[in-house]
Amino acid sequence: SQTIHQWPATLVQPVGSPLSLECTVEGTSNPNLYWYRQAAGRGLQLLFYSVGIGQISSEVPQNLSASRPQDRQFILSSKKLLLSDSGFYLCAWKDYIEAFFGQGTRLTVV
């Protein structure tokens, strides 16, 4: 069966520090992968999606970047975090018609 792993579950980082969130998928190949952010009390904002290794589409220009070094690995990064980067980050993978989500990472930038 397909599973998706996302870590860490919670993270507290100082302003200006780097960020690396990792997401891996098992049980499928060549999935579409997504990073979403949910700010406090707000909806899910699509940040990046990838349809293959090295292929990244950015939906919203911001302080973040994404990479897909392997077929089932999707990484969200930042060189210098801002206070506004705080939020709940969700990784997802999608087959032809259904999406599956990780447990999420709650990031607090202080």
Next chain:
Amino acid sequence: AQKVTQAQTEISVVEKEDVTLDCVYETRDTTYYLFWYKQPPSGELVFLIRRNSFDEQNEISGRYSWNFQKSTSSFNFTITASQVVDSAVYFCALSDQAGTALIFGKGTTLSVSS
């Protein structure tokens, strides 16, 4: 461009009341998929239903039912006899045929009190 609108930001009901969550979507695709997800306080997204654009039959699953109407581009979700455990944020989402885009509405926060 694709868009999903959930006009109701917050809804509060008392247990056993019926409640309908609205979802209106926009797309130029003829083939697309609509979803509903539940997000309990723990934060994870729980899949509830998927409907493709060619299937307009309403669906019922226990206390949950969904009404898909292409004529009004709506995919509404009704909870019958609501319970406290139904309290969560509910998201409606739209995917194109290729599956490259999965766009969510802003969510509706449902609070069910006893």
